[in-house]
Amino acid sequence: MNLIANNLTFKPSEEYHLNEVSFNFKEGNLYTILGRTLSGKTTLLKTIAGLLTPDSGAIEFDGKDFLKVPVWQRNVAMVYQQFINYPHLNVFENIAFPLRQRKIDNEEIKNKVLDSLKSVGLVGYENRKIQELSGGQQQRVSLARSLVKNAKILLLDEPLVNLDYKLREQLREEFKSLFSRGLADETILIYSTTDPRETMELNGEVIVLDEGKVLQVGPAKEIFENPNSLKVAEISNDPPMNIIEADLSNNKIRFEGIEIKAPSHLSNLKDSGLKVGLRSSDIELNENGYEFEVELAEISGSETLLHLKRGSIKIIISIEEVLNFKIHDKIKIDFKIDRAYAFGADGKLVSSPFGGNNG
Template sequence: MSLVAQSLCLRSDAEYHLNDVCFEMSKGEIYTIIGRTLAGKTTLLKTIAGLIGPDSGDLTLDGRDFGRIPVWKREVAMVYQQFINYPHLNVYENVAFPLKQRGMARSEIRTRAMKALSQVGLGGFENRKIQALSGGQQQRVALARSLVKEANIVLLDEPLVNLDYKLREQLREEFKNIFSAKASENSILIYSSTDPVEAMQLGGQILVMDEGRILQQASAKEVYENPSTTKVSQITNDPAMNLFEGTVAEGKIILSSQIQLDLPQHCRTLPYGNYTFGLRAAEITLDASGFPFTVELSEISGSETFLHLKHEHIHVVGLLDSVQNFNTGETVTAKFDTTHLYSFANDGRLKSSPYGGMK
């Protein structure tokens, strides 16, 4: 089974919600659509579900025109951001509801509903009222109600975004196991998120989306190691990858009159000229052998500290793996680990990567 989109477009007035979207998705795989708010993720999921029709383009399932299949006949299940459950029904009744609507035999309904509840860790909760559940448990009920349909395609629209941080971390790992099991049943699972960490943890294939376009589709490992453009590097990292302008000349990367870096091995075939360079926050640390920067902001996040630094026109964020206090305007010396440096052409395309060499 394969789901194929070719040149899907949807616009409202002069604004594109989907802009020449193309992809191919195969059964037994997990796909994560990652993008910032208003990138078009929800619109794309609703288009697949049949809730929205594209202005142009084709969507096919195993070669059949998926767009011509009525919504109620599509083997598609969807989980939304909000906990959409029926408050007057208990947990079991919520999960069994879509099967009852199909007129299935009571014994089959019970078998499938109890299996779905077990999959999401709610075995023994079937008689609980929805109001008696925590937010995370309510989202599990919504997920179980989608899984119980045994649909060919399962869509999940940022299902963890409204949960607290600790619960999101817990459910990410549990969801990954659930999704892997579901994918092994030859379903296509499509998960949307704004969170790069979430996308990488789920693994599988990643589709990076921005302003209605798919910028890159590849494995999670490939997207992390070789982001195709500066835009992809920003979307798939938290904090966003540091980008700064520089010139390659005489074996050096010249960022300013004071900051000149030795060309790392993977950048030595770059022709002389101007580039945009990228470096993740973890590769910028404090070191006495580094370059002078002014602290613009110091952020403590758990056991880590993010330092927003400035040197002339260069603005970067560094990561310290400990809690430290700095004053705004304080001068520190920061070191760039160029073994992890990326270079991009003036049009934003990847030129060299510490993992993939020249592009």
């Protein structure tokens, strides 16, 4: 069974929330919708769930016009950013709630709830009150309640965004394990996130969404290696990919007094408003490199992010260790130029180190 949408458009005010969005989601697959805040991710999920009605376009599921199917008849489950649980019920009854609404036999409810608890690693917590659980455990209860419904379409709307970093990492691993154990064999899993790292780790089919419009669709590896535009390069990297306006001529890349020999995949390009893109991890400290000034130093876990400038050029580099730098410190860096991208004046990808281009 496929979930197919054609030209979904939703414009409740002056701005598009969905702008001619089309997709073809197949059962047994995981799809990740990647986009910044207000890109239209939640609107798209709510449209699939039937909580919003688009202005135009069509959705078909199992050969039926899905937009004509009432919300309560759609075989859809949704997990939200917030921990939506019933505080007056224990864990077992929270998960059993949708089954009791269907008047299912008590023994069947017990079996389904215990299977669901096992799936999310909460066996033994059946009698706990919601208030006795951690944030991550509460989110797992929400997920278990969605799984127990055995819905054909499972929507997860940034389910980890409100958790702390360590717990987010832990639950992300559990989600990956959960999805890989075959729970999705007959289910369409759609997971929305603002986090590029989360997108790559889940490793599903990715839909990059921005201002309600689909920018690129493809496997996570393809999106990472060959972003088809500057916008996708920014959205699919954290920190966003560094974009440098440079002169490319005579097999050289020049900017702010720096001259670097162009790598083979950029050597035949001629300067026509091209921009060079480099990820923060592809720039490194080097005592024999080029001098930049520190504008800001951030410590994130075991990583240091340095915001640097040289003339009109501003870049961010990431270093896999904790370092102590101060504002206005002068440091020297070098570029892994063989990993550089080139984008045209129109913002489209011209050449990538992985062989991708739009030419």
